[in-house]
Amino acid sequence: MSGPLSASKEVEEFMSGLRRRNPAEPEFQQAVQEVVETVMPYVLDNRQYYDNRILERMTEPDRVVMFRVSWEDDNGEVRANRAWRVQFNNSIGPYKGGMRFAGDLNLSVLKFLGFEQTFKNALTSLPMGGAKGGANFNPKGRSDREVMRFCHSLMIELHRHIGESTDVPAGDIGVGAREIGYMFGQYKRLENRFVGAMTGKGLEYGGSLIRKEATGYGTVYFVQNMLEHIGDSVAGKRFVISGSGNVATYAAEKILQLGGKPLTLSDSSGTIHDPAGITHEKLAYVKELKEVRRGRISEYAEEYPGATFMAGKKPWGVACDIALPCATQNELDLDGAKELVKNKCRVVAEGANMPTTLEAVHFLIENGVLFGPAKAVNAGGVAVSGLEQSQNSLRISWDAEEVETRLRNIMREIHNRCTKYGEEKGGAINYVKGANIAGFEKVAASMVNYGIV
Ligand code: NDP
Numbered sequence: 193m194s195g196p197l198s199a200s201k202e203v204e205e206f207m208s209g210l211r212r213r214n215p216a217e218p219e220f221q222q223a224v225q226e227v228v229e230t231v232m233p234y235v236l237d238n239r240q241y242y243d244n245r246i247l248e249r250m251t252e253p254d255r256v257v258m259f260r261v262s263w264e265d266d267n268g269e270v271r272a273n274r275a276w277r278v279q280f281n282n283s284i285g286p287y288k289g290g291m292r293f294a295g296d297l298n299l300s301v302l303k304f305l306g307f308e309q310t311f312k313n314a315l316t317s318l319p320m321g322g323a324k325g326g327a328n329f330n331p332k333g334r335s336d337r338e339v340m341r342f343c344h345s346l347m348i349e350l351h352r353h354i355g356e357s358t359d360v361p362a363g364d365i366g367v368g369a370r371e372i373g374y375m376f377g378q379y380k381r382l383e384n385r386f387v388g389a390m391t392g393k394g395l396e397y398g399g400s401l402i403r404k405e406a407t408g409y410g411t412v413y414f415v416q417n418m419l420e421h422i423g424d425s426v427a428g429k430r431f432v433i434s435g436s437g438n439v440a441t442y443a444a445e446k447i448l449q450l451g452g453k454p455l456t457l458s459d460s461s462g463t464i465h466d467p468a469g470i471t472h473e474k475l476a477y478v479k480e481l482k483e484v485r486r487g488r489i490s491e492y493a494e495e496y497p498g499a500t501f502m503a504g505k506k507p508w509g510v511a512c513d514i515a516l517p518c519a520t521q522n523e524l525d526l527d528g529a530k531e532l533v534k535n536k537c538r539v540v541a542e543g544a545n546m547p548t549t550l551e552a553v554h555f556l557i558e559n560g561v562l563f564g565p566a567k568a569v570n571a572g573g574v575a576v577s578g579l580e581q582s583q584n585s586l587r588i589s590w591d592a593e594e595v596e597t598r599l600r601n602i603m604r605e606i607h608n609r610c611t612k613y614g615e616e617k618g619g620a621i622n623y624v625k626g627a628n629i630a631g632f633e634k635v636a637a638s639m640v641n642y643g644i645v
């Protein structure tokens with residue numbers, strides 16, 4: 193190929209082909225669009241990537257496994273669910289990524305997550321490829337025994353496709369310590385081998401200290417790096433946070449440790465706003481509420497009458513300095529972004545995967561909000577999963593301080609990579625561009641070395 197090519201025309205042509213090949217997959221199309229918009233000029237400047245059709249190959253998963261999970265509920269009724277493992281790209285290491293359980297889960301969501309994971313894992317610098325999996329199973333309201341039977345049944349098929357050097361699943365929405373325990377227990381039984389084929393394991397059986405905290409802590413470390421880059425800090429800042437699960441609660445914990453003030457948490461029913469701030473004591477209540485009693489965030493406002501519960505509302509209308517969407521995809525739309533800008537929010541950092549719609553991302557960046565994309569911001573979770581794999585292979589465990597120091601350093605390095613590739617004329621950092629190009633470069637260079645595979 194020769195002659196000058198226009199990036200915007202190439203993006204348009206590429207996306208129209210991708211939409212044609214992947215109809216009815218809006219989340220996957222959205223995740224690819226965000227990457228291709230920023231990476232195409234780099235691809236045109238580095239013609240080996242263009243000529244080797246790297247973007248075309250990177251947007252096609254290596255394989256997708258889809259299977260039935262049959263199980264029996266507590267009433268003796270037979271149930272059938274659908275499960276998947278999307279093994280997206282193993283160019284730089286064994287597949288790695290979480291498992292999600294959600295009633296409305298579908299292939300489009302899992303393909304977007306597996307695609308994102310490939311870039312995120314590359315950004316950590318650890319040798320991990322990208323994958324994602326899960327099932328259209330809603331664990332809410334299910335007994336422990338029902339969840340156990342479901343997880344055991346799922347692993348009867350999944351175990352054939354995973355392994356410590358093949359594909360290493362972990363948790364995500366609806367999959368926490370309980371589910372990992374049931375899945376890993378069944379894996380070990382079927383394989384008759386005790387190996388690090390899953391991460392996020394309990395501390396008693398090969399898990400890593402700080403893995404549980406890692407995504408939330410890493411999110412706030414990334415924000416700390418963004419602020420330090422402009423000569424500021426977390427201390428005294430007001431944060432709005434969505435979600436009240438693993439990522440949200442440990443983000444709030446690290447904010448408190450660094451002297452910031454978390455004001456909100458949410459779940460799929462609504463948002464609690466606590467103008468006095470969510471303290472360590474109140475956070476301990478939330479963890480117990482969500483992890484042990486499996487209750488709803490609305491109960492917070494009954495426990496702490498200074499707080500209000502806003503049924504059906506997202507937190508973006510609450511005035512803040514920094515917003516952390518930490519629940520689910522597309523939860524922060526253009527209207528939410530306008531509220532944040534109106535209230536002079538300065539930083540938005542994605543603790544969840546793709547929580548911001550594309551038009552909201554564009555609006556925030558155009559209005560001077562520092563925007564941290566998921567694949568950089570929330571990479572601390574999978575990074576500590578990578579450290580869990582290393583500890584399992586070495587048959588040792590590091591103490592909490594050692595793991596957290598490594599996590600902090602990895603988040604700083606990811607920030608450095610974003611600034612290297614994302615610096616605009618005038619010195620401002622476009623973190624979306626920086627993260628996408630840095631993640632792309634490592635995977636793309638490996639693929640070129642492998643030849644046409
Ligand atoms: P959890 O299951 O622990 O918590 C999820 C939270 O998000 C809950 O408060 C849940 O509320 C809320 N939520 C889920 N679905 C929806 C929805 N459709 N609408 C509104 N709220 C919703 O999951 P995590 O905290 O682990 O994951 C949160 C996000 O972070 C996800 O995007 C995940 O992919 C991402 N992530 C997680 C990592 C990890 O290590 N766990 C690593 C990197 C990213 P409710 O209880 O009402 O459903």
Ligand code: 2IT
Pocket residue numbers: 288289290291309312360361362363364391545570571573574575577
């Ligand atoms: O989205 C994610 O990065 C995760 N859910 C964590 C994946 C992992 O393998 O730890």
